Amino acid sequence: MIHQLTAIDPRAKIGKNVTVEPFTTIASDVVIGAGTWIGSNVTIMDGARIGKNCKIFPGTVISAIPQDLKFDGEDTQTIIGDNTTLRECVTVNRGTKALGYTKVGSDCLIMATSHIAHDCIIGDNVIIANGCGIAGHVEIGDFTVMGGLSAVQQFGKIGKHTMISGGSLIRKDIPPYIKVGREPISYAGINSVGLRRRGFTNDKIFEIQKIYRYIFQMKMNVSQAIEYIEKEMLPTMERDEIITFIQNSPRGIVKGYGSSKE
Structure with missing residues (x-):
């Protein structure tokens, strides 16, 4: 051989x-x-x-x-x-x-x-x-x-179950379960197709989507969004994983789409 x-x-x-x-x-x-x-x-x-x-x-x-x-x-x-x-x-x-x-x-x-x-x-x-x-x-x-x-x-740090568009320049950390693209790189929704392929239920996908809606689409900064999520949503493995990832990101995470702020 x-x-x-x-x-x-x-x-x-x-x-x-x-x-x-x-x-x-x-x-x-x-x-x-x-x-x-x-x-x-x-x-x-x-x-x-x-x-x-x-x-x-x-x-x-x-x-x-x-x-x-x-x-x-x-x-x-x-x-x-x-x-x-x-x-x-x-x-x-x-x-x-x-x-x-x-x-x-x-x-x-x-x-x-x-x-x-x-x-x-x-x-x-x-x-x-x-x-x-x-x-x-x-x-x-x-x-x-x-x-x-x-x-x-x-x-750089990239979380689990992420989908990164081709040709991306990754200067910020990417939290778990999301898709990113564009230039500069930014949030493009959760990786729902990948999560379904790996056995995530619709309820769990909806929970993850809700978390990122608070982080990227509401009129709150990331710290305010994390505080709101901890207060309003019950603890789960995915919720805590997302929060821990963001809190332990010294350089900060990618921005939300349609936003000029990091």
């Missing part, structure tokens, strides 16, 4: 039924889970921890050192979850001492030529379309779908 025209350090730990195509290089401090397929001309550097049944397409580079001038050669990792696909020429850099690792979750699809920088945390079931740029220290929640050629500024 491993082609003779590969360069694999004998200290690398390769699981059962792993396929490695020709002209691929795998360094010594690497662990690859069972059933993973690795295409030709892939480079996997020290610190890579790759899960089971992954697919890594030609030209991909995993666990190269960070593109960060503060990096001082510290021992860090790149973690790729099970059943994740990295398409052609994807780059995922390893972490720095700030976090110690870069992590891409399980069941993700990272499409061709996308870049994930150091110290990022990408959740499970995330889709990142072609040519996206994820700067350092970014957090992306589960089930996020990011349109092609989008870019996320460093230290």
